[in-house]
Amino acid sequence: AAGVIQSPRHLIKEKRETATLKCYPIPRHDTVYWYQQGPGQDPQFLISFYEKMQSDKGSIPDRFSAQQFSDYHSELNMSSLELGDSALYFCASSLRTSGSAGNEQFFGPGTRLTVL
Amino acid sequence: DQQVKQNSPSLSVQEGRISILNCDYTNSMFDYFLWYKKYPAEGPTFLISISSIKDKNEDGRFTVFLNKSAKHLSLHIVPSQPGDSAVYFCAAAGRGYSGGGADGLTFGKGTHLIIQP
Numbered sequence: 001a002a003g004v005i006q007s008p009r010h011l012i013k014e015k016r017e018t019a020t021l022k023c024y025p026i027p028r029h030d031t032v033y034w035y036q037q038g039p040g041q042d043p044q045f046l047i048s049f050y051e052k053m054q055s056d057k058g059s060i061p062d063r064f065s066a067q068q069f070s071d072y073h074s075e076l077n078m079s080s081l082e083l084g085d086s087a088l089y090f091c092a093s094s095l096r097t098s099g100s101a102g103n104e105q106f107f108g109p110g111t112r113l114t115v116l
Numbered sequence: 117d118q119q120v121k122q123n124s125p126s127l128s129v130q131e132g133r134i135s136i137l138n139c140d141y142t143n144s145m146f147d148y149f150l151w152y153k154k155y156p157a158e159g160p161t162f163l164i165s166i167s168s169i170k171d172k173n174e175d176g177r178f179t180v181f182l183n184k185s186a187k188h189l190s191l192h193i194v195p196s197q198p199g200d201s202a203v204y205f206c207a208a209a210g211r212g213y214s215g216g217g218a219d220g221l222t223f224g225k226g227t228h229l230i231i232q233p
Contacts, residue, residue, distance in 0.1 A: 048220055
């Protein structure tokens with residue numbers, strides 16, 4: 001079965017640079033979520049989109065922005081990168097219209113961002 | 117302030133025995149709970165979930181129990197197999213739009229389960 005695809009898998013940037021992470025949800029899933037997992041930490045929710053509109057917002061820094069496109073893929077844009085932004089970034093997707101089961105989020109393999 | 121707590125960073129269980137992973141939560145707005153399994157360098161894999169209107173959900177070797185009054189849930193794996201060795205995350209969701217999922221999940225810090233042969 002098709003899973004969530006994230007690209008790139010690894011990314012190295014320098015301080016103050018920008019980065020763009022991409023996420024392709026499971027086909028027919030209508031909701032996309034972004035999470036950040038620092039070393040030894042649990043995943044922290046950043047932001048979510050349903051039908052191309054922002055639906056929930058977590059601890060996303062103002063330097064970050066995201067959007068969901070007409071084909072349902074999503075991009076997380078990160079500017080003025082800081083050393084502390086080094087983390088694993090996960091994208092997840094779900095089918096919200098399936099009711100409470102829409103809470104079952106399926107995660108991609110993650111993008112490891114290293115900021116030097 | 118950790119709203120989802122997994123107080124055991126690690127747990128060692130012998131192959132074939134039962135593994136019990138525990139999770140506590142503090143936010144009474146959570147009404148859907150999930151367990152994920154995670155291997156290093158991979159994304160979390162969904163295992164099993166439970167709605168707050170139930171107290172038990174079973175799927176093969178995995179059973180999740182929910183005690184709402186105690187704000188406690190547990191994941192039972194029986195029998196435990198070597199491939200079950202991984203980090204297990206408990207996660208919770210609030211009341212999303214129309215009862216469906218739209219909220220980000222709140223995760224616990226995970227329990228590293230080690231299955232010994």
